[in-house]
Amino acid sequence: xxxxxxxxxxxxxxxxxxxxxxxxxxxxxxxxxxxxxxxxxxxxxxxxxxxxxxxxxxxxxxxxxxxxxxxxxxxxxxxxxxxxxxxxxxxxxxxxxxxxxxxxxxxxxxxxxxxxxxxxxxxxxxxxxxxxxxxxxxxxxxxxxxxxxxxxxxxxxxxxxxxxxxxxxxxxxxxxxxxxxxxxxxxxxxxxxxxxxxxxxxxxxxxxxxxxxxxxxxxxxxxxxxxxxxxxxxxxxxxxxxxxxxxxxxxxxxxxxxxxxxxxxxxxxxxxxxxxxxxxxxxxxxxxxxxxxxxxxxxxxxxxxxxxxxxxxxxxxxxxxxxxxxxxxxxxxxxxxxxxxxxxxxxxxxxxxxxxxxxxxxxxxxxxxxxxxxxxxxxxxxxxxxxxxxxxxxxxxxxxxxxxxxxxxxxxxxxxxxxxxxxxxxxxxxxxxxxxxxxxxxxxxxxxxxxxxxxxxxxxxxxxxxxxxxxxxxxxxxxxxxxxxxxxxxxxxxxxxxxxxxxxxxxxxxxxxxxxxxxxxxxxxxxxxxxxxxxxxxxxxxxxxxxxxxxxxxxxxxxxxxxxxxxxxxxxxxxxxxxxxxxxxxxxxxxxxxxxxxxxxxxxxxxxxxxxxxxxxxxxxxxxxxxxxxxxxxxxxxxxxxxxxxxxxxxxxxxxxxxxxxxxxxxxxxxxxxxxxxxxxxxxxxxxxxxxxxxxxxxxxxxxxxxxxxxxxxxxxxxxxxxxxxxxxxxxxxxxxxxxxxx
Amino acid sequence: xxxxxxxxxxxxxxxxxxxxxxxxxxxxxxxxxxxxxxxxxxxxxxxxxxxxxxxxxxxxxxxxxxxxxxxxxxxxxxxxxxxxxxxxxxxxxxxxxxxxxxxxxxxxxxxxxxxxxxxxxxxxxxxxxxxxxxxxxxxxxxxxxxxxxxxxxxxxxx
Numbered sequence: 001x002x003x004x005x006x007x008x009x010x011x012x013x014x015x016x017x018x019x020x021x022x023x024x025x026x027x028x029x030x031x032x033x034x035x036x037x038x039x040x041x042x043x044x045x046x047x048x049x050x051x052x053x054x055x056x057x058x059x060x061x062x063x064x065x066x067x068x069x070x071x072x073x074x075x076x077x078x079x080x081x082x083x084x085x086x087x088x089x090x091x092x093x094x095x096x097x098x099x100x101x102x103x104x105x106x107x108x109x110x111x112x113x114x115x116x117x118x119x120x121x122x123x124x125x126x127x128x129x130x131x132x133x134x135x136x137x138x139x140x141x142x143x144x145x146x147x148x149x150x151x152x153x154x155x156x157x158x159x160x161x162x163x164x165x166x167x168x169x170x171x172x173x174x175x176x177x178x179x180x181x182x183x184x185x186x187x188x189x190x191x192x193x194x195x196x197x198x199x200x201x202x203x204x205x206x207x208x209x210x211x212x213x214x215x216x217x218x219x220x221x222x223x224x225x226x227x228x229x230x231x232x233x234x235x236x237x238x239x240x241x242x243x244x245x246x247x248x249x250x251x252x253x254x255x256x257x258x259x260x261x262x263x264x265x266x267x268x269x270x271x272x273x274x275x276x277x278x279x280x281x282x283x284x285x286x287x288x289x290x291x292x293x294x295x296x297x298x299x300x301x302x303x304x305x306x307x308x309x310x311x312x313x314x315x316x317x318x319x320x321x322x323x324x325x326x327x328x329x330x331x332x333x334x335x336x337x338x339x340x341x342x343x344x345x346x347x348x349x350x351x352x353x354x355x356x357x358x359x360x361x362x363x364x365x366x367x368x369x370x371x372x373x374x375x376x377x378x379x380x381x382x383x384x385x386x387x388x389x390x391x392x393x394x395x396x397x398x399x400x401x402x403x404x405x406x407x408x409x410x411x412x413x414x415x416x417x418x419x420x421x422x423x424x425x426x427x428x429x430x431x432x433x434x435x436x437x438x439x440x441x442x443x444x445x446x447x448x449x450x451x452x453x454x455x456x457x458x459x460x461x462x463x464x465x466x467x468x469x470x471x472x473x474x475x476x477x478x479x480x481x482x483x484x485x486x487x488x489x490x491x492x493x494x495x496x497x498x499x500x501x502x503x504x505x506x507x508x509x510x511x512x513x514x515x516x517x518x519x520x521x522x523x524x525x526x527x528x529x530x531x532x533x534x535x536x537x538x539x540x541x542x543x544x545x546x547x548x549x550x551x552x553x554x555x556x557x558x559x560x561x562x563x564x565x566x567x568x569x570x571x572x573x574x575x576x577x578x579x580x581x582x583x584x585x586x587x588x589x590x591x592x593x594x595x596x597x598x599x600x601x602x603x604x605x606x607x608x609x610x611x612x613x614x615x616x617x618x619x620x621x622x623x624x625x626x627x628x629x630x631x632x633x634x635x636x637x638x639x640x641x642x643x644x645x646x647x648x649x650x651x652x653x654x655x656x657x658x659x660x661x662x663x664x665x666x667x668x669x670x671x672x673x674x675x676x677x678x679x680x681x682x683x684x685x686x687x688x689x690x691x692x693x694x695x696x697x698x699x700x701x702x703x704x705x706x707x708x709x710x711x712x713x714x715x716x717x718x719x720x721x722x723x724x725x726x727x728x729x730x731x732x733x734x735x736x737x738x739x740x741x742x743x
Numbered sequence: 744x745x746x747x748x749x750x751x752x753x754x755x756x757x758x759x760x761x762x763x764x765x766x767x768x769x770x771x772x773x774x775x776x777x778x779x780x781x782x783x784x785x786x787x788x789x790x791x792x793x794x795x796x797x798x799x800x801x802x803x804x805x806x807x808x809x810x811x812x813x814x815x816x817x818x819x820x821x822x823x824x825x826x827x828x829x830x831x832x833x834x835x836x837x838x839x840x841x842x843x844x845x846x847x848x849x850x851x852x853x854x855x856x857x858x859x860x861x862x863x864x865x866x867x868x869x870x871x872x873x874x875x876x877x878x879x880x881x882x883x884x885x886x887x888x889x890x891x892x893x894x895x896x897x898x899x900x901x
């Protein structure tokens with residue numbers, strides 16, 4: 001497969017613009033540099049995700065160009081999607097060239113988020129391919145003078161099933177339009193026909209990544225570009241009073257750009273821009289953060305401004321069942337703000353002209369941000385083209401789009417293409433943060449040890465309804481028009497147990513605003529919610545005198561739920577227990593049916609707790625994972641590994657620290673993450689269900705991690721950890737508190 | 744403006760740099776177009792910018808160009824997609840990248856380790872990579888790739 005990374009000849013869109021059939025041949029394999037040249041923005045290719053032509057072009061050489069609105073982001077989407085398309089269309093995977101995320105070339109399939117790349121994007125593209133295949137067979141039937149039922153698509157040809165000469169896709173439809181809507185009824189191939197789906201196909205980007213030849217956003221250069229850096233205020237919301245440009249006069253070629261409270265520098269040489277941004281003297285006044293990380297939990301629950309309440313997932317009558325419960329659990333939980341903490345600080349290049357702009361970006365949501373860029377640059381709708389290039393992993397919206405906005409602001413100001421590279425401090429301080437959440441769970445057992453009642457309450461920032469995108473830092477500072485509001489992701493998902501409990505409800509208590517800007521961070525809300533729900537399940541099991549696995553199974557009816565839980569227990573070597581071990585070694589388990597209707601995951605974890613220091617070591621993790629039909633087995637496994645390891649990091653180490661002035665966790669020392677020595681032995685069982693629809697694998701296995709660790713720590717020590725991160729200090733305090741109570 | 748002559752991937756390369764404190768990383772990436780080494784933190788904390796100088800893994804974000812003496816090998820000089828070094832081949836075989844932004848540092852640090860310690864234990868690999876950060880959670884594959892490269896025996900050739 002060719003990875004063009006969207007470096008396609010600009011001219012092609014001129015041919016493909018608008019509708020109508022196409023007869024002009026062109027080369028897909030244009031020199032990579034063709035797109036490095038700044039120039040006018042071309043007309044938009046069809047971005048309608050309901051039209052087959054938005055997804056595919058049959059090239060003159062018989063290969064297929066695949067347009068994907070969803071992007072790779074390091075997930076392996078770049079191989080999984082061609083696996084689907086190659087099988088469904090009937091063409092060798094090497095003959096597929098994939099273009100990702102370009103606003104002017106790809107269908108608008110929404111942002112690459114919520115673990116829906118395959119589940120939605122893949123399924124949608126598969127249906128486009130099935131529709132295309134049916135159309136090719138129809139055309140082939142005319143050409144070969146045979147009934148459609150006797151034809152198949154094999155190796156880029158329509159061929160008689162019984163053998164004999166076929167006709168190539170190129171001969172049928174090279175460079176022409178399908179002019180078809182996606183047909184939901186177009187027949188799809190049976191799993192038994194798959195050649196690529198379900199098999200391990202190596203990622204095409206891996207050789208380049210291992211040898212330094214892969215072109216990341218950060219490595220891309222545009223002719224004539226300048227290097228830019230933003231100089232953000234010392235406190236969020238501070239006003240820029242004055243700038244002393246003489247403070248950077250000793251650095252060659254530096255130009256200072258000030259637009260209201262936006263301050264930036266550009267220079268021909270990157271180091272000079274970097275140095276100037278650090279050296280530039282400016283006076284700021286005001287600003288700050290309404291709370292601190294230490295006070296954030298009480299701010300969420302009580303002291304911060306209120307913004308209404310909502311009850312969701314109501315079933316039965318909690319209020320009636322709860323008072324009569326024989327045994328009760330009431331527990332509070334807290335999940336802190338965290339950073340996406342991308343390894344590569346965000347980077348983008350923009351070339352803004354009077355009539356349009358080109359932006360090279362690592363955005364996970366180019367289409368989603370299209371209107372925002374048109375809007376704040378005050379350019380005609382559709383005149384800003386965003387071209388996707390791989391960035392460092394983002395795990396939700398990090399600073400990629402902010403860097404792109406900064407580059408656009410600077411490019412417009414200086415009239416040249418500008419590359420903006422955020423610094424480490426920019427990324428940690430200014431990426432929108434994973435929102436905080438705090439919960440109280442009340443659950444009751446009857447005299448027979450059955451759960452009768454459950455109420456989860458959450459205190460969370462209220463997301464702004466219909467907010468088109470996370471507001472961008474640069475335009476806000478510059479006073480440019482954009483829609484403001486709070487983006488959090490669906491934090492409430494998973495707060496209500498998926499177990500069969502007769503009386504339950506979840507109450508949401510909303511905070512107005514958020515301490516600092518927020519955005520979805522991988523599996524928003526789900527990790528903290530499951531920490532609460534699955535900890536309480538363990539507490540209830542203990543009260544009921546039951547083994548945690550057996551207890552959960554009593555409340556699960558769906559076979560796929562039961563299968564993953566049993567599978568995780570089996571591969572981990574789960575030993576039934578009704579009391580904790582308390583000898584410093586512990587084992588815990590947690591289960592999720594992600595978002596209530598997606599992937600099923602169960603995770604068993606062994607920990608060792610150093611009671612003196614309070615340090616937790618996750619020794620071993622066993623995960624059973626059912627995401628339906630598996631497209632790319634090694635890709636799913638890689639995602640599951642990443643989910644588990646990254647969430648161990650988030651659970652043990654990560655909290656964005658801030659005082660009432662500023663974010664103080666601004667590098668890898670003040671925002672530590674997991675190190676190699678802390679990575680556990682992993683044991684992953686993927687349950688493949690080829691006859692079921694594919695579900696996401698990018699998030700689900702994150703959800704049970706904190707819960708499984710918390711339950712294992714209880715087994716090891718007899719103390720419950722209910723606030724992340726589980727730092728040694730928190731463990732020591734919890735043990736000291738527990739000893740005091742016992743004493 | 745001063746001229747510095749660097750020994751990079753077996754070639755002598757002259758660069759004119761205004762500020763002697765400019766980190767080698769910027770010179771490699773922008774003047775020599777060797778973009779394999781990545782800017783990750785500028786603080787020597789993450790390892791993304793690692794190259795090998797005289798056999799030692801070095802953080803180029805913290806190395807002034809004026810202090811960059813010795814034989815510099817970047818990831819591009821280690822091997823190519825067509826002829827990968829044993830460590831690179833092992834990373835490809837294990838599919839040991841997600842976003843891959845840390846991969847440069849992982850490959851270069853591992854290559855430097857294996858040049859000295861031909862058959863490291865897993866603990867020694869963890870130790871060598873202790874100050875390299877991976878954010879995607881690819882650690883397990885990275886360690887497997889390092890062990891595979893060691894087992895292949897060819898890693899010490901560079």
